[in-house]
Amino acid sequence: MTHPATEPLPSSVLQALTRYDTPTICNAMEVIAPERRLNGYTVKPLVCPFPDLPPIVGYARTVTIRATTPPSLSAAEQRAARIAYYEYIGTGSGPRITVIQDLDGANVGYGAFWGEVQSALHKALGCLGVVTDGSIRDIPQWAPGFQALAGSIGPSHAYVHADSFGGTVNVAGMTVRSGDLVHADRHGAVVIPFDLAAKLPEAAELCARREEVILEVARSPSFSLDKLKAALARAAEIH
Structure with missing residues (x-):
């Protein structure tokens, strides 16, 4: 994986x-970096309570959490740790x-780190959303426009x-390091290597042109296997 810039x-x-x-984006990545077909993206289902929100792209802020055991820090140490976390x-x-x-x-997901308060705070701190295998809650009170992909939804x-x-x-x-570039929407998330980011839109348009030839035939009332074979041949010639 490319190191963050x-x-x-x-x-x-x-x-x-x-x-x-x-x-x-994953399709385009296969065009310009075929070696990434098996890594760099989420491969397990995640819940998306806000599927109509647009895709988000941002730099990762990575965190690990625990919920089944209390923190071992004193109250003062917990306050200091919380401030350090928000500064990060x-x-x-x-x-x-x-x-x-x-x-x-x-x-996993036993306790929700995310809800009304954290979504509002993280949005105010410049985040666009969260990707987690943990749980989230307070869905109706969630910060407007703040995307969420989570392992589950829970009450506590x-x-x-x-x-x-x-x-x-x-x-x-999906393995992520602090500062990695992440693209996410209702389907999941993918890490984008910095040196490939600017090349992806052109590759995405190439994928779209190839698919359009096939879709035009598939959606036609006069569809036939012969027309499909011809469309597949034409699509393969698009570069």
């Missing part, structure tokens, strides 16, 4: 990537996406607390 990508590149849904979330290249791995093993936060932040996490099979 020291400087953020041009905003025009990020804006261009938001024009495409995440499956299209609210600084660095933006926009940002919070990516959270739940470390509770068989009890139990003992949930941030265990660490800024390291490497794995959420639904």
Whole structure:
């Protein structure tokens, strides 16, 4: 995986990537980086309570959480840790996406780190959404426009607390490091290598042109296998 860049990508590149849904980005990635067919994206189902929100693209803020055991820190240490966490979330290249791995093993999702308060706070801190294998709650009170992909929806936060932040996490099979560029929508999420980001829109348009030839035939009332074979041949010639 490409290391995160020291400087953020041009905003025009990020804006261009938001024009495409995440499956299209994955398709385009296969064109320019076929070795990534089996890695770099979520491979397990995630719940998306806001499927109509547009795709989001941002730099990862990585966190691990636990909910089945209380934190071992004193009250003062917990307050200091909470402030340090929010400072991490609210600084660095933006926009940002919070990516959270739940470390509770068989009890993953036992307590929800995310709800009305955290979605509002993270939105105010410059985040566009969250991708987590943990649980979320307070769906009707959720910050408007703040995207969410989660392992489950649950009622309680139990003992949930941030265990660490800024390291490497794995959420639904997708490995993410702090600062990685992430694209997400209702389907899931994918990490975009910095050196490939600007090439993806052109590759996505190539995929669309190839698919359109086939879709035109598939949607035609005069569809036939012979026309499909001809369309597949034409699509293969599009470069």
